[in-house]
Amino acid sequence: MAISETNPGQSVNRRHGAALEAAILDAGWDELAEVGYARLTMGSVARRAQTSEPVLYRRWANKDELALAIFDRYRDTHPVAVPDTGDLRTDLVHYLTALSDSLAGFFAIAAGAAFSGLLAATSLSPARIRERAMGEQAPPQARTIYRQAAARGELDLENVAPAILALPFDLVRHDLLMDLEPLRIERIHSIVDQIFLPLIRVHRTN
16 A cells, blocks of 8 residues: 555645655745745645655755755746847846846845855855756857847847856846845846947947
C-alpha cells in the first residue's frame, strides 16, 4: 500500500513527484511572504503545504536549501512577457516597468532572507542572490527585445558593447535591491531616455 505524503487526518488530494514539490514550494513562498525568512521553518512550510516534515527533508537538507528552491520556483513561474510594439524605446519602457513590478516583491523577500542569515548560511554573495531572482542571464545581445530592434534596423548589435545593452537591466536590478519597491515611471524613462538611448544612437544602423 502506498504511503500518502500528507499529514494524517487531512483531506487533501494525494500528490506525488513534481506536483507535490510545486505545492510545497508555492506554500513556502506564501510562508516567506507572511512571516519572513527568520521565522520560516521546515515545519511551518510542511503545515501550510499539508504534508509532513520528512517529506521536505527528503528533498532539501535544511531551510536554506528550501528557500533557494522557493526563489527558483517563484522566478520560473512568473515570467515577464516581452512586448513587440515596433519601437525599441516603447518596448523597453513597457518591459522594464513590468519587470520592476513583477520582481519588487521578490527582491523585498529575498533581501529580507539575505539579511536574516541566508547569505551566511549558504555562502552566496549578494550577486548570486540576485541571479537567483533573475535567473541565469543570456548575453545581452541575445535578449529578444534587442533582437527585435535589430531586425527593424533600430539597433546595431555588432557594434554596441554588451555592457551598454546590459545597462538598463542592471540599473533596474540595482534600484530594486536598494529600494525594495517598484521603480517610478519617471525613473524608467530616465534610464531609457537619458542613459541608454543616447549611448546607442552613435551605433544605430543607417
